[in-house]
Structures are given as C-alpha cells and as structure tokens.
Amino acid sequence: MAHHRRLMLLCVKALSTFDAQLNGVDTHLKSFLALPECNLTDEADVTFVSEVLAGCVQFHQLIKTIVGGYYLGDGKTCLRADSNLYSVVAYLLLFRLEELGMGHLKKLIGTQHIGKMHKFLKFFLNNLKGWIKDEACKIYDRHFLETSILSPVLNYELELQEFLHQLSDKLSGNDCPIRKTRPVTDTTPFSLTKPRPRSVPTPEKIPVLKASRPVPKSTYTKPAEEDQLTRAREKNRRKAEDILREAERSKFSCATADKSEKTKAILAQIEEERNAKLQYEPVRPVFPPASLKEKRPVKLNAAAILREGARVMKEEEEEERKLSSLEAGQKDDADFVMWQEEMKQQGIAAAMAAIERKHLEGQLSYEEAIIAKQRYLQGNREKVQNMKEEMDSLMAQYYSQLEEERREMRVLVEGVMEGHQSSKEAKQRIQETKHAIAQQMNKESQELLARALEQAEADMRQKAELIQQIKALESVPIIRTKFVDTTETGGQGLLAEMSLAELKERLSLMRIAEEEEEEKKRKEILAEKQNKELMLSEALNMISQHRLEQSKQQAAKKEQLQQTLKEYVELNDTKLTALQQKLEDRRKEREKLKQIVTPTRQELVHRDSESSCVQPVGRRGKLTTLTPASPKASPLTALLKSATKVE
DSSP: OHHHHHHHHHHHHHHHTOOTTTOOHHHHHHHHHTSTTTOOOOHHHHHHHHHHHHHHHHTHHHHHHHHHHHHHTTTTTSOGGGHHHHHHHHHHHHHSHHHHHHHHHHHHHHTSOHHHHHHHHHHHHHSIIIIIHHHHHTTSOHHHIIIIIIHHHHHTHHHHHHHHHHHHHHHHTOOOOOOOOOOOOOOOOOOOOOOOOOOOOOOOOOOOOOOOOOOOGGGGSOOHHHHHHHHHHHHHHHHHHHHHHHHHHTOOSSOOOSOOHHHHHHHHHHHHHHHHHHOOOOOOOOOOOHHHHSOOOOOOOHHHHHHHHHHHHHHHHHHHHHHHHHHTTOOOOHHHHHHHHHHHHHHHHHHHHHHHHHHHHHHHHHHHHHHHHHHHHHHHHHHHHHHHHHHHHHHHHHHHHHHHHHHHHHHHHHHHHHHHHHHHHHHHHHHHHHHHHHHHHHHHHHHHHHHHHHHHHHHHHHHHHHHHHHHHHHTOOOOOOOOOOTTSOOOSOOTTOOOHHHHHHHHHHHHHHHHHHHHHHHHHHHHHHHHHHHHHHHHHHHHHHHHHHHHHHHHHHHHHHHHHHHHHHHHHOOHHHHHHHHHHHHHHHHHHHHHHHSOOHHHHHHHHHHHTTSOOOSOOOOOOOOOOOOOOOOHHHHHHHHHHHHO
8 A cells, every 4th residue: 555655646746846848758757766765666666657647748638627627616625736636546547547457546546535536536427428528529539539538437437436435435434335245156067868878899900010120230330431531630630730830940030921111012002003003983974954855834024024025126126127238239148048958958868868768678677577476486376286185185084084083982971971960960959958048048137237227327317417406506607797888088187088989989080091091002002013014914915926926937947848858858769669668568468477377356265165174284375476566756757857956
C-alpha cells in the first residue's frame, strides 16, 4: 500500500512541476527523476511515472474539461490544489483501466482521501455517458472515442459501481458484506453404452533379416603411408628452419637490404610521372537544358507590350522608307538573292535524293530478311506438328491405363468405408444430445443475465433523472442586470457633453462621409486603369496583326519551296521510282508468305479441340514472327523541314 501511495504522490508532483513553455516532457522527466527525493530503483516504477505524465500532457484538453466540470458541479467546495490529483485519477480511469485492472486501480485510489475520491468517482460515473461523452466528441472523433476510450471503461462499469458503494460504506462506517461462496458443481458422467471390445487380430510373422557382414577394421584406421609422409614433412620443415637461422646469424655486416633516401625519392618521382601519364580528364559534352527546347508562351506585361509595339512601329517605318526609295528609282538585289537561293536548293535536293535512295535500299534488304526468316519458321513448324501428334497418341494410351487403375482402387475404398459408417453414426447421435443440453443451459443463463442488466439499467436511469432535476433547479439564473438609458447625458456639467445615442449618431455620419470619399477615389482609380488597359489592348491588336501577316508570308514561302523541291526530285531522279516499285513487290511477297505461315484463328481452335481429349505434357511452343519496322519519317522530308527552318 505504501508503494502505491508513493507512486501516486510522484505522479502528482511530476505533473504539478511540469511547464510546457520551459521544457519538454522528456527533459522534465530526466530532471525530475534525477532528484534525490524520487530515488526509483525499479524500471517498472520509472516507466509508470513517465507514461502517466506523458499521457496527462497528451490528453490535457479532455482531462482539463473533466476536472473543470467537476469543480463547477460537485466539487465546488473542493480545493483547487488537488486539480493535479484529479487529473491523474481521470487519466487512469479513461486510458489505463484495462491495462492496470481493478486490483491495482483500487490500491492506487485507496491511498488517497476517501471523501475526495468518492465524490470525484461518483461525478465521473454519473456523467460518463452524458456530459463527458458530449464534451469529448467536440475534441475527438466519435468512432475513436467509443472504441478506444469509452469502451474499456464501460466494460468495467459494474465493478466501478461496486467500488463506489464500498467507498460510500467506508464513509458511513459500514463495511461491505462478505459474499457467500457457492458450492462447486459436481459433474457426473453420462450413462452411455460401453462399446464392445474389439477382437485382437492375429499377429503377422515378423520377417527375419539375414545377418550382414561386419565392417572391416581397416575402414576406421589411417594408412601407415600417411603417417610416414607427415613425419617426413615435419622433419624437412625443421631442417629448413635451422638453415634459415644459420644464414641469418652468419650474414655479412656490409650488405644492407634497405634502400637509401635518394633512391627512394627517385623511385617515387618515376612512379608519379608514370601515374600522371595514365591519368587524364575526359572531355564531357554539355547538353543544353530541356527547358530551352520547349516552346512556352510568354506572358507580356505592360512594359513588354509597349516595347513590342514600338518595335513593330519601327519595322513598319523602315518598310515604308524602303518602298519609297524603290519608287524613286533605287536598285534592289532581290534577283541575285533569288538565283543564289535556287542554286542552294538544287544542291540540297540532290543530297536528299541520295539519302532517300539509301533509305529505300535498306528497307528492301529488311524485307528480304523477313521473307527468309518466314520460310525457315515454316519448316520448323511442320516438324513440331509431327512431334505433337506422336506425343498425343502416347499420352492417350498412358491416361487410359491410369484410369483403369483408379477405378479398381475406388471399388476397394468403397468396401472399406461401408464398415466404418455404422460407428460414425452412433458418435454423431451422442454429440447431438450433448449439444442440445448445452444450448438449453446457455439459453437459461443468458435470460437470467439479461434480467439483471435490465434491472440495473432501470435503477441507473432513475438516478440520472433525479440528478438532472436537481441540477436544473440549481442552474436557474438570477437576474442582476442594470438598465441604462442611452438618451440621457452623464450630468457632469461640461460644454461638449452628449448622450450615448447622440455619440453613435455622429459617429455614423462621419463613417458615411468617409465611405463616400473612399468611393470617389475608387472611381477615379478605376477610370485611370480602364484607360491604360484600352491603350494596351490596342497595342496588342497591332502586334498580333503584324505577327499574323509575317506567319502567312513565311508559310507561303515554305510551301512554294517544298513544291519546287518535289518537282526537281521527280524530274531529275528516276532510280528512286524503280527502287520504290521493287520495295512494293517485296512487301506483297512477304504478305503472301505471312498468310501461308501464320495459322488462322479457326485452325488454332480446331487444333486445341483435337488435343483437349488428351492432357499435354510440357510447354507449348510459341510462334514468333517478325513484324515490319515501324514506319519512320523519310530523310527527304526531314531535310526539307530543316532547310525551311534555316530559312
């Protein structure tokens, strides 16, 4: 009892000295347990104190609500200094009751003042399902509250009520009555028919094994040659050690095995030069970041729009100046530039034609390789089909023989099972009678328990109603309000004295004037902003129109260039058309072979139905066919696009 009293005292003291603003829980526990007055040697006691403190801090909000409600209700006359004691008891009841058990909880609460504990425990049990549950639902989730917090407490509700009656009896001076122990029920065995003794089977003759020849002793002894080799090896090793010691003792004093410092420096320099020749730093390519390759839309601000508009205006002015100079008679180099571009495009077209020719030749060789592969697969497929037919016939014979053996075994097993069936039926009848008696007894006990629970709930409900009526009478408010007339002045005799209603009216007038001034300024700012947005929208329209015209000109120029290049290729290169025709012929031939080699879906289904009567063994071979390469973009079109981008 003294041990439990000391644990409760330490928990209350640790909670009262804790300050969350100065230290954390771990730091406070270390400093508190280091005090000489604690002196906890048992690891379980240290764990209990630390867990109680951490739990009170973690669930501080719920515990504070319960203790505060207690002081406002039943504990109005209790001391505020005992709030930490009530917090520890509330934590043990809510969160540690199932772990501690009623025995340890009674010992911990019994070490304190009986009147305080009786009053707090009575308040806790009376408001557990009502006010405490409603306040806790404001803090935690209802499902978590009912399953993790309230469910363990409700399981021990009857034991807590009994403990509360014991405390009330101690307060009134009456001890709890000793319960009479009921006598233990004596069980009597059932009067069942004893089974007949089984007949002893005739013993079978144990076969006698022939005596085996003993293992020769030479198997477990080492040969003499191995011992001779070991002795010779040891003798030679000792002789070599003697010769080495003699050579070490009689060596010349002038012969030094160590190298001089100069020799070591020269060797180190040679090694460094050799390593320097072997080490080199490779040139690593620096690729442009991926963000530079992406074309992202640029959001223009007001300054950028005005700057772009000025640039467009400047370009239009230069174009007008150039046209005016041409009208005045100035010459232009447009003809020379056009001739130069035509010659350049002709060279590019010739290179493109050569690249396209190589591309077509590669595709042609690819088609020929596919045709050869398909012919090879067709021969292998025919061999596999012949092997499968032979395997199917062999497996059919094997499974027919296996089915005959199973039929014979089934007849034998059925004969044996008929002999065991009668004993099983007798055991089944006995089990059914036992089960019926057990169900009847279980039903009677459940009915008695339900009646007792209903009576206890009716008593608790009546007590709760009485408590609520008493609380309702105590909570009737007392009117202590003082009525004030806002139209009267203070009566201090001052010149600027006014009533509260006049003051509010003047303040409302001043507030209306300020709002009108603010609205006027807001309208002026909005008008300036609209003018600025109109100017920017006009600039944006001009820029977009300019860019649209430029894009149209570039598209027309690109289309004209591609048309001229195609005409040049079609007129000047006849080998491309011949290669393309040859490639088409090879592709048609490959498609014909593919139709011959690849079986249709109906043929596969027919083969599966033929082989379903016999279970195949092994893995089925998968047909693999080469598919043509995915169509890639032609090099001619790629070079055309790159040329147009350069332009």
